[in-house]
Amino acid sequence: MAKQTKQDPMDKIMSLCKRRGFIFQSSEIYGGMNSCWDYGPLGVELKRNIKNFWWHNMITSRNNVVGMDAGIMMHPKVWEASGHVANFNDPLVDCKDCKTRFREDKAPHKFKCSKCVMKFEVDNGRITGKSKYTNEFESLVANEPASYIGSTCPRCKNEGAIELEGIVCPNCGGTNLTEAKNFNLMFKTHYGPAEDTASQIYLRPETAQGIFVNFANVENTSRLKIPFGIGQIGKAFRNEITTGNFIFRSREFEQMEMEFFIHPDGNKGWYEYWINERFEFYKLLGIKEENLRLRAHGQDELAHYARGCTDVEYKFYFGWSELEGIADRQTFDLDQHIKASGKNLSYFDADTNTHIVPAVIETSAGVDRTLLTVLSDAYWEDDENERIVLSLHPRIAPTKVAVFPLVNKDGMPEIAEKINNDLRKYMATFYDKAGSIGRRYRRQDEAGTPFGITVDSQTLEDGTVTLRDRDTLEQVRLPQDKILATLLEKVNS
RNA sequence: GCGAGUGUAGCUUAGUGGUAAAGCCUCGGCCUUCCAAGCCGAUGACGAGAGUUCGAUCCUCUUCACUCGCUCCA
Secondary structure: OOHHHOOOHHHHHHHHHHHHOOEEEOOHHHOOOOOOEEEOHHHHHHHHHHHHHHHHHHHHOOOOEEEOOOOOEOOHHHHHHHOHHHHOEEEEEEEOOOOOEEEHHHOOEEEEEOOOOOEEEEEOOEEEOOHHHHHHHOOOOOOOHHHHOOOOOOOOOOOOOEEEEEEOOOOOOOOOEOOOEEEEOOOEEEEOOOOOOOEEEEEOOOOHHHHHOOHHHHHHHHOOOOOEEEEEEEEEEOOOOOOEOOOOEOOEEEEEEEEEEEOOOOOOHHHHHHHHHHHHHHHHOOOOHHHEEEEEOOHHHOOOOOOEEEEEEEEEOOEEEEEEEEEEEEOHHHHHHHHHHOOOOOEEEOOOOEEEOOEEEEEEEEHHHHHHHHHHHHEEEEOOOOEEEEOOOOOOOOOOEEEEEOOOOOOHHHHHHHHHHHHOOOOOEEEOOOOOHHHHHHHHHHHOOOEEEEEOHHHHHHOEEEEEEOOOOOEEEEEHHHHHHHHHHHHHO
């Protein structure tokens, strides 16, 4: 643990996560695994609560969205059709002079003619250095720089004379570069116990393709008519080049994705609709609105098939970062699978009596990122009362209520234990009789438990208990038979 | 993967070429009638491996992990 960065709020959250059993580093007793994380007793409850809330909000509570659960391992052709085999391969180059790393295909390329003195440079789709001949290259400009190789020289007109002279560092302009190294972002594995004969497959880099390849199955069996959606929560794997910021970017992560199938003509309103719905979701999780924003992608950021993409971003300690992308993907995904599989994945529109390929609005969120958001947003230090508090929304708090006897005598523990056992049938509870009452409250504040029930001497007289609020520290007295109803209302509100 | 930095109990810090100290936390006990009180006791660490050395937590090398950049995304 780096000592000089201990003041960083993220370090405090990491420390709390470990101290209270939210998140541990993977394989810690063997020295740890780079950017792999394990969820402890409180973390798994929090994570599950987030996923359950998403599932309810996106699927169960809607009559036009259904869920599914596809396997992590799929036919290798899925990833050829989806474009991942081609696009998840980044050729990366390091500049030995300024230590910058960049994508080879996006760096300036220098070309020359093998027959004459013609030389020119291509950077970001633009030809520089020889403006006189720019028009001659117009048809090539839209293509990858590599495709310039072997074209006809515009100066001496020799066919196939253009060759690549070299690549230039986009940062310092130097040419002292390493060989391009291919980075495949998909995890490969063998499907079958005998490695040499087993087929090579991939761990899915996103859950979305499991939905697309099952589009016809779900459409045929669910009796849904477009517009309708299919949602899924599950693990995905990417060999990210750079991981970090705690659980923000890791190689194994969990997604909550929903593909909403609409008529390819019109229905533009659905894109806006889902942007709003998804933004509201984070507010319902208790995230402060001033820390959330929507950011529409510029034209240069969009994939070629996407008509629009908007990110939900959260203001982390390390800056604004993406939690979720809402994308108008048009008919790209189903078109690709129709092409690659040869199967009919079209939808029969009874109104117009025609077959159509539905367009798709995708909402793709990260579970772990949402969890980090929830923790970051809930964490605060109450200097006045010398405590650290996680003000988690009661809906997602790992423990809903803690039950205490004020002191360990006069029958208080027995009463408190009975209250705890009764409540546990309905919600996650925690019983604690060790140490002073103040210490027990503090422990629960750090765990994000929103409510505390305490049995005191007045309970022995009139049967009432105190209900403490984590955030305001206020206490009210309640008759024992009102505890459950009061808590259920607060937790589900 | 490249460059720079860091690594001593769960946390925060001492310290030394002769295997290490403290506070907080945790656990047990006493005491405690509403917000980390007190007393007694207990658990617990030199990231891992190799080398130099009579002896390494300290010196050297390797490795692992973390932090900050570069590139990518949920």
